[in-house]
Amino acid sequence: MATINAAQPTSEAEAKIVAGIPAAQLLNRSRVAVRVRNLSLALGATAALLGGTTLVLSQAQAQTPAFSVYPVPGTLTAGEKTTFSFRGGTASSLGTITVRGSESGTHTGKLLAHSDGNGVSFVPSKPFEPNETVTVTTDRDIVGATDGDFKISIGDLTTRKARPVELPNVGRGNVQTFATRPDLEPPSVTVTTAKPGRAPGLVFLAPKAGRGQDGPMIINDKGQTVWFKATPGKIPADFRVQQLGGKPVLTWWEGQLFVGDGDGVGQVYDTNYKRVATVTAGNGYSFDLHEFTLTPQNTAIVLSYERFKRDLRPWGGPRDARIVDNIVQEIDLRTGAVLFEWHSFGNVSPNESNVQPPTGRGFEWEYFHVNSAEVTPDGNFLISARNTSGVYKIDRRTGKILWRLGGKKSDFKLGKGVRFDWQHSARQQADGTINIYDNSAAPPTRKSSRVINVRLDEQAKTATLTRAFKHPLGLLSASQGNVETLPNGNLFVGWGSQRWFTEFDPQGNVVFDGRIARGNDNYRAFRYPWVGTPATPPKVVATAAGGKVTARVSWNGATEVARWELLGGANPNALTPLGSANTGGFETAVTATAKPAVVAFRAYDAAGKVLTTTTPLKPASGS
Template sequence: MKKLILNTINFLSLLFFLLSFQTAFTQVDYIPEEIPDYSINVYGDAHPGYIFITPAPAVAGFIDPKFGGVLLITDSIGNPVWYYYAEMTNGKPYQFAFADFNVFYDGQMSFGAFNERIVLDTAFKIIDTLICSSSLLTDNHDIIRTSDGHRHMLCSEFRIMDASALTTTNGLTGDTNAVVEGAVIQEYDATDSLIFEWKSLDHLSLNEMVDSVNFHQPGIVDFTHHNAIDIDHSGNYILSCRHLNQILFIERATSNIKWKLGGKGSSFTLINDSVEFTSQHDCRFTNEGNITIFDNGTYSKPAIGRMLEYHLDTINWKATLIWSYNNTAGVHSGSRGNGQKLENGNRLINWAFALPWDSSISIQEVDSLGNIVLDIDFMKGVLSYRAMKFNIPFKLDRANVAYDSANKKLYCDSNFILQRWSTGDTVNPVKIEQAGDYQAWTSSGIGYLGSKYFRVEDPFDSSWTDMITGSSARLNWTPIPGVLSYYIAIRQVGGSIIFIDTETVNSSYTVTGLQPESSYDWSVKALFTAKSSLFSLNNCFTTNNLTSLADNARSDLLSIFPNPSMGMLTIKSIEPFSEVELYNSLHKKVIAVRSIKSEISLDLNKLQPGLHILRIRKGEEWISRKIVIMSN
């Protein structure tokens, strides 16, 4: 089990728990160890639904070579909900990184692996394996099942052809008997009978391949490198051909290519787009009849990844770019990736193989104005072929979790087979020692389904750090009546835990002997005559090189008023702050402001009354306060 970094709710993070006064702290984990580490940042309202992802290693050597592939479903903001882990096969990871994971209209799901399409029912059990007929190779990139029960398969065929008119990247002439791979689309009806077949090599010539950039061996030609299909309301197809830098429109009734967008012999003049898309993945029809494309931008000038939406005028043959979003790191995506237009106008963009890893976010959701709503970022060397958000037409049967506060134990519903808790424990019930969010993982078909997070409330109204120097910091918390003393656990990140019995009822403690410019975690619990509270939610701070307590005290002067508030909330600080976030009682971010200011007013009029958590970032430190919104 490993930690999922939830930057939207770090103030709710549960980093460690105490088994007893004498035992050591153990780091609490959020996601099963089979899922690669990733972080989440939420900046606005994400579109509802579940995100289907296939995180897997991109290039050998980046991560543990034992890591296989994962099918992962998250909630709308990236919290893990269901997963299946496939171990290494013949020394290679299960190839989910090269295939999509999607949902059919009836709720059945499909994923591609080893040139097969595996179908799951709504209980995540395998119920079918789909392949192409006529000795064709089933392609992992895409599949569509329409509401009439027909399935539309993307396949590959191989022909011996004369490629002598082509020149490889290193200047060699193509073989006269080269093996050429071309795209095939097959349609099967509800009885699994093949009723339609279209082959690209019957309609395209090899000289339509874009120069020699994708031709490396004289005897092998990956001609179209087809990677996506979609169907319009009349049953016509669009097909993405990466090696042609082109989207083809295939008329179902005649099998003819009605038009080409991009590449050699494009039918359209591009409007509002001076950068032609190259090496694209993923083409989709929108509800408005437009077309979206994920532009990898490998050979574009400048080379930059983009999500695009075109309006096509097939009378005047103009393709007008009406919406686009560039990779915020300004880099292109070497391979894979996709973009999805959501029902509320947001776009979900999977940047996939965007290098350098440290510059580009893995997956983003942006609104129609290009404002970032959600960032999901996987560890270095891990990517997903696609990321798609679906409103699944069935209810997930997730286990319930209950809490026995008297004995500090969490119980998982006995009707489910418990595999593990988010702490890593496998016993039911499990004893806990710290406030925070907990999750139970239970068996579900071929994988595991997580319960909804169960919140164990913080016994302290708030806790914070101030008076930070290069070697000390003051730890603060709201007092609890009847306490004998407070017990603190603190550690330098990556180091050992230090336990401190304050031996007083004071609600602050100055810890000394810290290392400069180092990050620390700490938590506090209250000791009574015959019992103790849970540990508080974790606090984080980073020391600096300042030695003057006066300087640090001045930087922490913070005013928040009025609290409770009936409409407007004002925040004032001597030193400027860079971020302000407000979360409601359901842990959903409802306000996010990112700018360097020393005073700001927040309009709370549209928010629901009740308890909220305010987070303010000053430098590397986050300060949390409880805010009450009252009805006006």
């Protein structure tokens, strides 16, 4: 069962509705368990365990709907902590369920209602055994089942092997330092182009692997840091603005990176830069870095990379080996229930891979490498897989592949210039076309990476290139990268391992371009409007020497400060203005000819409204 761990309030005043969702509904593991135990009261139905093995719900509705179930019937590599999610009706319409493992025997369990009222999860009270077959019997119409009955297989889950972790703090790139925040050392950022026609908003990056600190970073169009949060010992990725409960939030993934995939959590912060939730993957799986998308239905789309022991001889590999199964999940953020789950293994043959199977015993085969997933307007899923050079549309109800674009088994005839390789970030657009970040490496198949827009004719089964943009420097990124459409029609591109980020207008002209310091890379880059008001106060340092005082101030994440006014006086109750300066980036300095005993700063917005006044402090003696 997935969990969403809300930030615990430290006082009654903090236990308020955050992002439209009461904090009490952002459940951690223990509170999820309580909700499951009390589910019969919440549903108004009577639940009974008959013989300790079969769950019977009375008050069944006269009209019993067809249910989709996840994992879908026939899944080959389910986890030992798998739950069964039934979508398409309420618990009272589900009827009788019996769950039996071929090795672990019959399973009792609890029911967890989905927050949208359109489903329920059966949560077994004990885990399953590796390599066993689980039989589920029902008296309802289940998609993919026979007379309501179906089976899944539990895989032999194992750990990562022969995948070294990236070393931190490497390279020779420049690092930023601040007198007011000596605890922050983000990598430097340089903006080389900022022309009229760019979209409004700030730029969102998650630099990693270079000198200085890794962490989510917001910059303005001058390349100045607006907000930075160090993630010591963890790698950040996919940092952006999303909506939770109809309100803007910051989201990112953070965790351990194992070269091509990761194991971590999703973080959600509000406009005051306070953590409101931590999201994990469901059914005991790891949470990979490649996707953390919130939906308008208050669900999260997440990915997992799981290793299972598998005989690879059918595909030319060794008998004693491991297959990397990529898993797409949709998580109910109010309950932690898994609402959808899809596995690459069993749905996409390893024969489609462009990566050869391992030859040595015990090694793994990452044949698929999912790197983006989204819910399409028709409710199905669009996913991208780097190692097959394919984009797939998945039927939500059945888990079956509706079509393939690209790769060895494309259902579409690719028009001139459409072919893409080792791609990332497949996103369906409002007009039905698909944007793709075409790495074309590695190994290279073109001289440069590019972003493309492809129009599909699903009747004629053709794919046509409508436009393709490259970076002026001809960047070729071996990994990572994304492309996002902005509200004004521009495209914002992160060049992945090449550390650049670029904004194109609809004609392909570069209107904004920048880069992170050498040695760093950045999984995805975004531009969004964002208004941040930090809950923490500004930081101030001041020195006095030779009849002058110099003070510096920073307010990490404050987006609305236009001007800082330096105040000084004989005591905190006798402060008068000494000077002022427009905001000068992350840190602003003001020097005045005066000998105040104490100083403070007052922040003003563009309209002249006072935003805050800092606590007075005594300047240090300078030399």
